[in-house]
Amino acid sequence: MENQYAIEMLNITKKFPGIIANDNITLQLRKGEIHALLGENGAGKSTLMSVLFGLYQPEEGTIRKDGVEVKIKNPNDANDLGIGMVHQHFKLVECFSVLDNIIMGVEPVKNGFLQKKEAREKVLAISEKYGLRVDPDAIIEDITVGMQQRTEILKMLYRDNEILIFDEPTAVLTPQEIEELMQIMKNLAAEGKSILFISHKLAEIMAVADRCSVLRKGKYIGTVETANTTMEQLSAMMVGRDVNFHVEKKPSVPGEVVLRVENLSVASKRSKEDAVKNVSFCVRRGEIVCIAGIDGNGQTELVYGLTGLEAPSTGTVTLCGKDITRAPIRQRSTSGMSHIPEDRHKHGLVLDYTLEDNMVLQRYFEPEFTSRAGFLRRDNIRAYAQRLIEQYDVRSGQGPITMARSMSGGNQQKAIVAREIDKDPELLVAVQPTRGLDVGAIEYIHKQLVAQRDSGKAVLLVSLELDEVMDVPDRILVMYEGEIVGELDPKTTTQEELGLYMAGAKKDEVKA
Amino acid sequence: MKKNLLKNSGVQSLIASLVCIVLGMIIGYVVLLFINPAGAGEAIMTVIKNFFTYSKTETQMKYLGSTLVKSAPLLMCSLSILFAYKVGLFNIGAAGQYCAGVGLALYAALGWNLPWWVCILCAMAAGALLGAISGLLKAYCNVNEVISGIMLNWITLYLVNMLLTLVKEETSPYTYHISTVNPAALIPSLGLGKLFTNNQYVTIAIPLAMIVAVLVWIVLDKTRFGYELKATGNNKNAAKYCGMAEKRNIILTLIIGGALAGFGAALLYLTGFEQWQCSTSSVPAMGFNGIAAAFLGGLHPVGAILSSFFIQHITVGGAYVDKTMYCAQISDLISAIIIYLCGFVLFMKHAMNTGIARREEKAKAKLAAAEEKGGDQ
Secondary structure, three states, rough: OOEEEEEEEEEEEEOOOOOOEEEEEEEEOOOOOEEEEEEOOOOOHHHHHHHOOOOOOOOEEEEEEOOOEEEOOOOOHHOOEEEEEEOOOOOOOOOEEEEHHHHOOOOEEOEOOOOOOHHHHHHHHHHHHHHOOOOOEEHHHHOOOOHHHHHHHHHHHHHHOEEEEEEEEOOOOOHHHHHHHHHHHHHHHHOOOEEEEOOOHHHHHHHOOOEEEEEOOEEEEEEEEHHHOOOHHHHHHHOOOOOOOOOOOOOOOOOEEEEEEEEEEEEEOOOOOOEEEEEEEEOOEEEEEEOOOOOOHHHHHHHHHOOOOOOOOEEEEEEEOOEEEEEEEEEEHHOEEEEEEHHHHHHOOOOEEHHHHOOOOOOOOOOOOEOOOOOEHHHHHHHHHHHHHHOOOOOOOOHOOOOOHHHHHHHHHHHHHHHHHOOOOOOOEEOOOOOOOOOHHOOOHHHHHHHHHOOOOOOEEEEEOOHHHOOOOOOOEEEEEOEEEEEOOOOOOOOOHHHHHHHOOOOOOOOO | OOHHHHHHHHHHHHHHHHHHEEEEEEEEHHHHHHHOHHHHHHHHHHHHHHHHHOOHHHHHHHHHHHHHHHHHHHHHHHHHHHHHHOOOOOOOHHHHHHHHHHHHHHHHHOOOOOHEEEEEHHHHHHHHHHHHHHHHHHHHHHHHHHHHHHEEEEEEHHHHHHHHHHHHHEOOOOOOOOOHHOOOOOOOOOOOHHOOOOOOOOOOOOHHHHHHHHHHHHHHHHHHHHHHHHHHHHHHHHHHHHHOHHHHHHHHHHHHHHHHHHHHHHHOOOOOOOOOEOOOOOOHHHHHHHHHHHHOOOOHHHHHHHHHHHHHHHHHHHHHOOOOOOOOOOHHHHHHHHHHHHHHHHHHHHHHHHHHHHHHHHHHHHHHHHHHHHOOO
């Protein structure tokens, strides 16, 4: 009988100091199927893929390709076996053209000269066949993220890979691009490619995958046919309990204004036009205000202007009645602003510091943690970190002395949330606080935001996720091309209406 | 317990350093074998034995003293590099900062007739000024500190040559002897010289350098200032995000690094051990050797005390090699090879860590297999 599996990973066990990342995991990928791999952060998805890619050697278990046992010692072996991967963060040379990136490493050469014409024909043929729209001569840094991703897919197909791994491919895409990607994946599967789709977005898995394997805390939970399951069932398998998708909250009781922004403009790094244009709004005690919009419409710059990472060109920012437009970052922080940054690795953490040192990043200078002579009070820092770790359930290998770098993304984010909330701020600025997190962690963080609101704090949420925008806030402000184009009430508006504002098709005059 | 000891970072640094030293000697020996096999063994032993080649204890002590005198400035240079390294900066400008320290220390002593401690302060200020230039360029114009450091090294060298020409002997390219022009500028010995067979150059400079090393350690590891500096070095965006003055920290770090190197220069030249040669055409090696000393010392200030002494010992040792068998340059060559290998400490440490991890995994697997067997029986 012909073997029906393209790749089989049987009873894989991989251990790291203090943790079993993969505990006896079996994953069987049928030929021509789209197989989703679902799990929370730290469930062992990445480790399993690294094993398949030859980056790690498992302690136990075997890998079979077409029924024959193979040894994958390094990524070159994986490549030789026809395994290709689109990483979450693309591996492209920014200043090269699409074509150059695709052929890089396997350039067709004749007498030492590049044969680009041949390569171009092959690339065009492939892109035609699978509906992968790209311009082979465009430079990577000029094209959209969606097209960059298609370039990555073409890279795999150009190398005649049969097994394609997509690592959280939709995280960076707009809704339209996600739709297109789904179609491409279906085309690829129809042509006989086998696809492994790593994700924790349940809706996408239900939409595109044939089967779904679930991992939890390094263990294999099971494999189900998506046709015979529900999202609720999948999320229960992933988290180990029932998850509430809807955020429970009481009606808000807005109080006095905490943050007032008037006619704020912030210059853009990329173009001569301002990224934020003459924006005015306010956030009151006891309410969550959400800045919604498609990525790149000035939200990042607006936050930079508010938090002091970038100086605004005009306008004023007032926090609790104090003008902080030109105040240093430290002063903003001590006068009651907390900031969960958009990029936790760039801004949120010192990755080579221990967890405890990161926990006091906003407070290390306070008398509790620094003696008058300028010495750190290590005992107090340890005790404080220990308390936050327990209270906010931050999981790590070695507790307070774990290096931040070695923690899973979800727990890194939890550590930041703990640090910023425990500062007891008047205003919490949370920028995409759930980006890249699994449903369990998302639920947790949403609860924390609502708890802040209910205790009388002002919360400014910046989000790109439609579900989050509809569910969490009490008011929605939509940003489009640096301006606030609409104020919506999440209770009465619809996703469609929100979408029209986000796309710039609808526009109101908004007064602060 | 043994496993835990091997996993200790300090112990690892020590072992890695020793491995590097031994490797350096082996390669040095091989080079000597190639040049002249007859004397190779003896020559490499001479480098290591160094002043022990003298039979009399008094002579040995005297030369040990001399090595210590030159270890103090090397220690300061390695601290300068180490301090900046912890803040994520590579202060290759330590060589120039050291050079500036020589210039101002000597000019303050010989030109302005100032007492020794003021001369030291002048030297530190000179080094700090150079550091500040690199720091400002880095913080405000994003000029790599390595580039600006190297260029400043040469600018400083020739400026110092010019400056010290004003206080040099008429008949030679060397500066005046401090002991004849301004004895008050000599760092006091406080009887330390007597311990080393009346080696007049052994002064409180040596204990001073060691105290500074301990201070650097305390500042980096125990204080808020050190916490801020290291955070800036590891992730300057995060430092900015949490309200640290990250630009100020970069500038301050290079100023402190410069002051340390300048201090080192004063510690050597204010003993009268050497005179500056105003026709010098290369930046003194002291600053560059500081890089090797910093790494050999496991990037720990206290480790730097030992490594600085060792590197100075090897540098001096080269001079004892039999010149009838080898050309004169051999001494520098052999010291250079050993010092070069000293730079590989981090690599060795990494190799050790992977080795340990692998062995542990294997041991665990064996244990698990044994347990399984036990269960079967």
